[in-house]
Amino acid sequence: MTAYFVTSTGTDIGKTFVTAGLIRYLREAGQAVQALKPVVSGYDSSVVETSDPAVLLRALARPVTADEIAAMAPWRFRAPLSPDLAAAREGRSVDFDELTAFSRDAIAGTTGILFIEGVGGIMVPLDGTHTVLDWMAALAIPVILVVGGYLGTISHTLTALDVLAQRRLTIAVIVVSESERDTVPLEDTVDSIARFAQGVEVIGLPRLPRGLNQHPAFARIAALL
Ligand SMILES: Nc1ncnc2c1ncn2[C@@H]1O[C@H](COP(=O)(O)OP(=O)(O)OP(=O)(O)O)[C@@H](O)[C@H]1O
Numbered sequence: 001m002t003a004y005f006v007t008s009t010g011t012d013i014g015k016t017f018v019t020a021g022l023i024r025y026l027r028e029a030g031q032a033v034q035a036l037k038p039v040v041s042g043y044d045s046s047v048v049e050t051s052d053p054a055v056l057l058r059a060l061a062r063p064v065t066a067d068e069i070a071a072m073a074p075w076r077f078r079a080p081l082s083p084d085l086a087a088a089r090e091g092r093s094v095d096f097d098e099l100t101a102f103s104r105d106a107i108a109g110t111t112g113i114l115f116i117e118g119v120g121g122i123m124v125p126l127d128g129t130h131t132v133l134d135w136m137a138a139l140a141i142p143v144i145l146v147v148g149g150y151l152g153t154i155s156h157t158l159t160a161l162d163v164l165a166q167r168r169l170t171i172a173v174i175v176v177s178e179s180e181r182d183t184v185p186l187e188d189t190v191d192s193i194a195r196f197a198q199g200v201e202v203i204g205l206p207r208l209p210r211g212l213n214q215h216p217a218f219a220r221i222a223a224l225l
């Protein structure tokens, strides 16, 4: 079993898109693969189909049912806020020890590759004292760092790399997922980040047309896992 934590420099960067693409690629290659999205905020139970757990379940070719969603994403909150605030709106909280125990059990119980998608960026608060970084450090599994292609992403990415290194986390690969509004050529961003990434592979994933989640970049990322 090999588990990876999928994190990013912020929200809406491409964690779920990259994870779903990798799942599809690995399944087609005949590999066993699983995914979890333990904490979701902005979860609207009336629009389940576009939620992160639903996207990942479809990539896994599993049915999008209430039970499957509950198993993949036990901590779901309605407000589109950081998990600590979204939970508080419902009089709830994320129990950090329960979250890490849930993640560890899944890691121990998975055969093949397991992707655990984080929530928001690297240092989003989960409760009053822990951020996603503490969750990653507790699990101590390699990280897939998904970053954007926008002007400013190099500084955000290098800051993230420094923080991950401080906590002794291994980075399996950095994926630059291009957005519609990027004004910088993707290859230039990839090259710049690679110059400072101290040997970590940096792979560019162009903006794909709506509905398409296949690209040769996924094979290159999968080869590094
Ligand atoms: N390379 C890409 N090509 C096409 N669409 C993309 C690409 N990367 C991301 N997207 C789209 O951008 C949006 C945001 O991506 P995604 O949902 O994967 O972000 P996220 O980091 O998982 O966000 P969250 O913090 O909410 O979990 C989605 O609609 C996704 O399909």
Ligand SMILES: [Mg+2]
Pocket (backbone or CB within 6 Å): 015, 016, 017, 052, 117
């Ligand atoms: Mg996501």
